[in-house]
Amino acid sequence: MRNTTDTVSVLYVHGAGNKPAAEDLKRAWDDDLFGKDMAGRTRMVHYADLLHRRPGTITADACGADGALAALVSDALTDGTAPDPETAAAEAAEAAEDFGAMTAEQQAFALSLTLSMAVRAAAPVAPTALAVAGPGAGAAAVSTELLPLPGPLRRFLLRQLLERLIPDANRYFFTRAKEQIRERLRTALDSVDGPVVVISHSLGTVVAYDVLSEPRFAGRPVPLFVTLGSPLGYTEIQDVVVKPLRIPAPVRLWMNFADRFDLVTLDTTLADDFRAPARMIADVPVDNRSPNNHASCGYLRTGRVRSAVRAAV
Known part of the structure; x- marks a missing residue:
């Protein structure tokens, strides 16, 4: 049903x-x-x-010890494959089909992005944003801090992230799925009147940025655009999103939340890449307490994210 009130609606983009x-x-x-x-x-x-091909399920809490332990045990026992042989075979066939269908351009993108993430995971230090960047503020102050995770654990987390991010990113950027995905968000934006707060996570931040940048939504009131664990800082991603790189016209305030140990956030700041007169991106460091520092639940449960969204809603 179309919302015809001035109540602020919230759209999630996973x-x-x-x-x-x-x-x-x-x-x-x-x-x-x-x-x-x-x-x-x-x-x-x-x-x-x-x-x-088949929907996932709500299982153990991805941000709790039970969920983390289940993932670690499953990976250790199956070397990253599904324990059920039929499911494993189906997933392997899907992966082989996806790779075989990739063009040279798609393979180059996947390789480049994978290597960028791997280099960050292997780096002995990680960038830490110490300031919130705004108009005229210049680059955020940055220091370095030793990454406390041991190498094997970082490699495990990287593999978990790559298994999810890289295939879907390839499908989004290089197949007909891109327009279908964007249409889902367009339809949602069209279904409500009044202000809309858009909250996006991971690849969803790319989808939301692309759609909100479309001219048809320039007059749409979006008082707050939230990005959680966004890969928009990667050069590879910036090369294939809507250009020029700038804050989408309908967005009044863009708040980008990033955990400095989240391997998907190459750097924790976007304000130095995406600009717009009289508007700003607030790059806000947070502590995502999920086991891989990237899960949506970990971001959504942080006090800074909750406070920002509740103030807008």
Whole structure:
């Protein structure tokens, strides 16, 4: 039903990897961010079904010890493959089909982005943003801090992230799925009147940036655009998103939240890459306490994200 009030609506845009059904995922994000079901105030822009053959399920809490232990044990026992032989065979066939269908351009993109992430994971230091950058503020102050994770654990986390991000990013940028995914967000934006807060995670931040940059939405009131664990700092990603790199016209404030140990965030600041007169990106460092420092639940549960969204809503 179309919202015709001035109430601020919230649109969620999920990240890469297979996901549960839209309503299940929406309720999970509601709970992580607001601590309750927000009913019609929020909506999940769901596109995982366009990229994966079967929906995922809500299982153990990805931000809790049980979920982390289950992932580690599963990976150790199966070397990253699914324990069920039929599922493993189906996933292997899908991966082989995807790779075989890649053009040279797609393979080059996947290789370059994978290497960039691998270099960051292997680096002995990680950039740490110490300031919030705004108009005229110049580059955020940056220092370096030793990455405390041991090499094997960093490699495990990197593999987990790459298995989800790289295939879906390739499909988004280089197949007909791109327009289908964008259309899901366009439809959601068209379904409500009044102000809209857009909250996006991982690959979803790229989708949201591309759609909000379209001229048709220039007059759409978006008081707050939230990006969580965004890969928009990667040169490879910037090369294939909508240009010029700038804050989308309808966005009044862009808040970019990043954990300095999140391997998907090459650097934790976007304000030095995306600009617009009289508007700003607030690059906000947060502590994502999920096991891989990238999970959406970890970002949505942080006090800074919750405070920013609740103030806007």
